[in-house]
Amino acid sequence: MPLLECRSLSRHFAGLRALDGVDLEVYPGEILGIIGPNGAGKTTLFNVICGVLRPTAGEVLLEGRPIHGLRPSQIAQLGIGRTFQISRVFKAMTARENVLMALGRGAYRSAWAALTRRPGPAERRRAEELLEKVGLLPYADQPAGELSLGLQRRLELARALAPSPRILMLDEPVAGLTRGEAETFIALIRHLHREGLTVLLIEHNLHVTMQLSQRLVVLSHGRKIAEGTPAEVRANPAVIAAYLGDDEEVAG
Amino acid sequence: MYYYVVVGIALALYVTLTLSLNIITGYGGQPTLGHAAFLGVGAYTAAMLMTRAGVSWWLTFPAAFLTAALLGLVVGGASLRVREDFLAITTMGVGFVVVAVFQYTPWFGGVMGIGGLVPPPGVDKVALLLIATGLAAFTALVSWWLERSWAGIALRALRDDEAAAEAMGADTRRFKLLAFVIGTGLAGLAGPIYAVHLGFVSGPDFGFHFSITLLTMAVFGGLGTIRGAVAGAVILGLAPEVFRFISDYRNLVYGGLLILMMLIRPTGLLGVTSLRLPGLPGRKGGISRAAP
Amino acid sequence: MLLQQLVNGVVAGGLYALVALGLTMVYGVLRILHVAHAGIYTLGAYLGLVFYSASHNFPLALLGAMALGALAGYLIQRLLYQPLLGAPPLVPLIASIGLFILLGDTYRLVFGAQTLAFRAGVAEPEPYRLAGVAITGTQVLILAVAAALLAVTWLVVNRTRIGLAWRAVATDLEIARAMGVDAARAVGLNVALGSALAAAAGVLVAYHYNEVFPAMGDVPAYKMLAIVVLGGLGNPVGTVAASLFLGLAETLVVAYAGYLLPRDAIAFVALIGALMLRPQGLFARRGT
Numbered sequence: 001m002p003l004l005e006c007r008s009l010s011r012h013f014a015g016l017r018a019l020d021g022v023d024l025e026v027y028p029g030e031i032l033g034i035i036g037p038n039g040a041g042k043t044t045l046f047n048v049i050c051g052v053l054r055p056t057a058g059e060v061l062l063e064g065r066p067i068h069g070l071r072p073s074q075i076a077q078l079g080i081g082r083t084f085q086i087s088r089v090f091k092a093m094t095a096r097e098n099v100l101m102a103l104g105r106g107a108y109r110s111a112w113a114a115l116t117r118r119p120g121p122a123e124r125r126r127a128e129e130l131l132e133k134v135g136l137l138p139y140a141d142q143p144a145g146e147l148s149l150g151l152q153r154r155l156e157l158a159r160a161l162a163p164s165p166r167i168l169m170l171d172e173p174v175a176g177l178t179r180g181e182a183e184t185f186i187a188l189i190r191h192l193h194r195e196g197l198t199v200l201l202i203e204h205n206l207h208v209t210m211q212l213s214q215r216l217v218v219l220s221h222g223r224k225i226a227e228g229t230p231a232e233v234r235a236n237p238a239v240i241a242a243y244l245g246d247d248e249e250v251a252g
Numbered sequence: 253m254y255y256y257v258v259v260g261i262a263l264a265l266y267v268t269l270t271l272s273l274n275i276i277t278g279y280g281g282q283p284t285l286g287h288a289a290f291l292g293v294g295a296y297t298a299a300m301l302m303t304r305a306g307v308s309w310w311l312t313f314p315a316a317f318l319t320a321a322l323l324g325l326v327v328g329g330a331s332l333r334v335r336e337d338f339l340a341i342t343t344m345g346v347g348f349v350v351v352a353v354f355q356y357t358p359w360f361g362g363v364m365g366i367g368g369l370v371p372p373p374g375v376d377k378v379a380l381l382l383i384a385t386g387l388a389a390f391t392a393l394v395s396w397w398l399e400r401s402w403a404g405i406a407l408r409a410l411r412d413d414e415a416a417a418e419a420m421g422a423d424t425r426r427f428k429l430l431a432f433v434i435g436t437g438l439a440g441l442a443g444p445i446y447a448v449h450l451g452f453v454s455g456p457d458f459g460f461h462f463s464i465t466l467l468t469m470a471v472f473g474g475l476g477t478i479r480g481a482v483a484g485a486v487i488l489g490l491a492p493e494v495f496r497f498i499s500d501y502r503n504l505v506y507g508g509l510l511i512l513m514m515l516i517r518p519t520g521l522l523g524v525t526s527l528r529l530p531g532l533p534g535r536k537g538g539i540s541r542a543a544p
Numbered sequence: 545m546l547l548q549q550l551v552n553g554v555v556a557g558g559l560y561a562l563v564a565l566g567l568t569m570v571y572g573v574l575r576i577l578h579v580a581h582a583g584i585y586t587l588g589a590y591l592g593l594v595f596y597s598a599s600h601n602f603p604l605a606l607l608g609a610m611a612l613g614a615l616a617g618y619l620i621q622r623l624l625y626q627p628l629l630g631a632p633p634l635v636p637l638i639a640s641i642g643l644f645i646l647l648g649d650t651y652r653l654v655f656g657a658q659t660l661a662f663r664a665g666v667a668e669p670e671p672y673r674l675a676g677v678a679i680t681g682t683q684v685l686i687l688a689v690a691a692a693l694l695a696v697t698w699l700v701v702n703r704t705r706i707g708l709a710w711r712a713v714a715t716d717l718e719i720a721r722a723m724g725v726d727a728a729r730a731v732g733l734n735v736a737l738g739s740a741l742a743a744a745a746g747v748l749v750a751y752h753y754n755e756v757f758p759a760m761g762d763v764p765a766y767k768m769l770a771i772v773v774l775g776g777l778g779n780p781v782g783t784v785a786a787s788l789f790l791g792l793a794e795t796l797v798v799a800y801a802g803y804l805l806p807r808d809a810i811a812f813v814a815l816i817g818a819l820m821l822r823p824q825g826l827f828a829r830r831g832t
Contacts, residue, residue, distance in 0.1 A: 050419065052415070071418065071423060072415070072418035072419055073417075073418045073419075073420075073421050073422055073423040073424070074423070076418065076419050076420060076421035077421045081419075082419050084415070084416065084419075088413045088415060088416040089413075089416070090408070090409045090412040090413060090416065090417075091412055091413075092408070092411075092412050093408060093409065093412065097405065097408075100405065101405045101406065101408075101409045101417075101420060101422075102420045102421075104402040104405060104406060104420075104421075104422070105420065105421035105422075107402035107403075108402065108406055108420075108421050108422040108423065108426075108427075111403065111426050111427075111429075111430050113402070114401060114402040114403035114406060114427070114430075115398070115401055115402075115403045115430065116401070117401065117402055118400045118401045118402060119400075119402065119405070159420065160419075162420075163420075163421065277634075281634075283634050283637065285641075330816070337571075337575075337577055337633055337637075337777065338773055338777075340577060340634075340637055341577070341769045341770065341773050341815070342815070342816060344766060344769065345766070345770060345811075345812035345815050345816055346812075346816065348766055348808075348809060348812050349809050349812050349813060349816070352808075352809035356809075460762070460766070461645075464641060464645060467638065467641075468642075471638055501649060501653070502649075503645040503646065503648055503649035504646055504649040504650065504653070506642070506645060506646075507641075507642040507643060507644070507645040507646025507647075507648075507649065508642070508646055509642070510638055510639060510641060510642025510643075510645075511624065511639050511642040511643055511646065513638075514628060514631075514635050514636070514638055514639035514642065515624070515627060515628070515639065518631060518635045
C-alpha cells in the first residue's frame, strides 16, 4: 500500500488548471522525484498535499486516510514534514531553538499541554543530535537569520526531521545553493534515505532529481505526462518535448 | 511618603499592563492598539459589581479577568480572520467602541462614569501598593513561565513565520487566541486596583492615548522580553514624575521617542532581534518588499 | 427630510473621501498604514487659517495649504518611511503613530490648545433652499472642491506617467524598477498628492465648522483607517465608495435611529462587522 496517494487531484485558479487530475503514489522507503518545466504545477501539488491550498477536486490519502481539507498544522501532526522553497527558518530564534520548536509537535495538540509543559532534557538532547546530524552543532546558538543560505537549508531539514516524520517533502531544496552546498545537501538526503526515510522531492534541477530519485513523476501544464525510473523518463519523447518547450536540457 | 506610594501604585499598574501587552504583541507579534480598553473592561466590571451588586472588592478580580479575557477572545478571533495591518485597525476600533459604550450607555454611568469606589476596610494605599506590586510580579511570573513553555516557543515561532510554524504542527489560530486571552485577562486584573486607586472609572480614560502610552512603553523597553517591558514601563512611567516638564509635553516626548526608537533601534532598549530583520514573508507588491 | 439627510451625508462622505483617498494611495505603494496622515489634515486646517487670515482669499488659502501639506507629506516619506522600508509592518506603523501624536502636540504648542475660529466675524450666509432642502454655500463649496480634486486625482492616477509608475510600484517593485521607474521619487510624489488632498479636506472642514484645534485630527485618524480598510486597503475606487457609504450611514443612523452610539463609533461598528463577514474588506478585489 502506498504511504501517500493523490487521486485525480485538481486545483484551479480562476480558470487556470494549475493541477489537473494528477494521480500519484509514494511508497514507503523510496525517494520519489517530481519534475516538470516552470509552471507545470509542482509547487501547487506540494501546497495541496501540505494543506496550504485546498484541492478543487480529487483526494490526498495518507495510508488510506483522506487528509485533504485539513489545516497545514493538522497535516504536520499526522507526520508529513516539509521544507520551503524560500528559506523560512525562524529568523529571530537560534538554530537550536528552531529545532526545539519542531520537537513540540506533541504538546501543540492542546493549548493546555503547550501551556503547562516545557522542553525537557530529552528534547534538548534530541535537538543537539539533529543539529549534529546536519552538521550545524557549531552554529547551534546563532540566530538562524544570520546563517548562510546553505546552512539555513540544512536547519530547515533538521527542523522537518525533528518530529520523525513518516514522509519528508522537499520543495526545491538546492535552489540558490552553491555547488558545494548542494552536494553536501544531496549526500545528507542519501544518508537519511538509507536510514529508511521516505522522501517526496520537487526539484527544477534535473541533475539533482535524476541522481537522487528511484522513481520520477513528470508534470506538464498540471497533468502527469510520464512516470518511471530516471532512465525511462529520460528516454520518453513526451518529456523531452515538454522540456524543450522550456529551453531546458534533459540529459544529465 | 504618600506621594511615593501613589507613584508606586501607578508604576506597578504600568508594569502589569505593559507585560500583558507584551504577551500579545511581543511574544505573539500581533499588533494591539486598544489595550487600555481591557483595563477599562476590568475596572468597569469591578465598579459595577461593587456599586450595583455589593460584591466584595476581592471577588471582582476573577470577574474582571473573565470579562476582559472574554472580550480578548473576541478580538483574538478577529486576528484569525484578518492580516496584521487590518488587525491593528480592528484593535484600535474595539478600543474606540468600548470607550463609546461606557460613555454613552446610562447603565454604565454615562459620561459621569462610576464614582465612589473605595477599597475594603483595612486596604489603605500602602496595602494597595503591595497588592499592585503582587499583581505585577504575578504577571511577570506568568510571562516567565509562558516564555519557557511550548506555547511560548510556538508563539515566537509564529511571530517569525506563520506558515513555517503551521508546518511544524502548531495551529497558529490556537496560539494567537491563547496570547490574546492571557494578555487581555491580565490587563483586566489590573482593573479592580485601578478602580479603587482612583476612586472612579470613566470611559475616555481607557482610550487611544492610554493604549498608545502602553505600546510606547513596551516598544521603548523592547518587545518580546520581560526586562524590556518592565524597563519601558518604569522609565516612561517615572519620567513625567522626575522631569515635570515632560507631563506638559507628554505626547511630544512619547511621539518623538517612538519615531527615534523605530529609526535607530526598533528592537527597543532591551528587546529581541526579530523586529530588526527585514521583510515579513507574504507581503506582495509595494515598495516595502525592497530591503533597505 | 430624507433628501436633506442625503445631502448632508454626501457632503460628509466627500470630505472623508478626500482624506481617505490619500491614505489608501500611500498604502497602495508603501504598504504602510500612514496614521500620521490625519496630522497632515490638521496641518492643512492650521495652514489654511494662517493664509486665510493674512489674505482673506479662500482659494489662495486652499492652494497654499495644499502645497505646504504636499511638501510635508513628501518630507515624511523621504525622512521617515524611506529608511523603514523592508522592516516588519509593525515598525513603520508605530513610527507613524509616534509622528501623529507628536504633530498633535506640536500644533498645541505653536497655535495654543484653544479652538480658533476660521472665519472670524464672517457669518455663514443664508442657505439656498431647493425643494425643501437647505444647502449652504459651504456645502456647495465642499462638494465642488471635493469633486474637482477627486477628478484630478483620478486623471493623475490613470492618465499620466507618474500614475502609471505608482501602479507599477504597487503591483511589483522589481518590474517597476526594470521599467526604469525611480521608485523613491514616485512614492514621494504619491505621498505628496495624498497629503495635498488631506490638507484640502482640513481647510474645508475648518471653514465649514469654523473651528481649528490641535486634536481635530484624532477622530478622522481612526475613521479614515476604518474607511480605508472597508474600501479594501489600497483600492481608490473602493475607498471613495466606502467614504460615501459611511457619510450616509452616519447621517442616517443619527437622524433616524437616534444616539445609540456616538456618530464617530459607527465607523468602527461597521468596520468590525464588515471584517467579520469579509476579512479582505468590503470593496476589495480578489487577490489584493
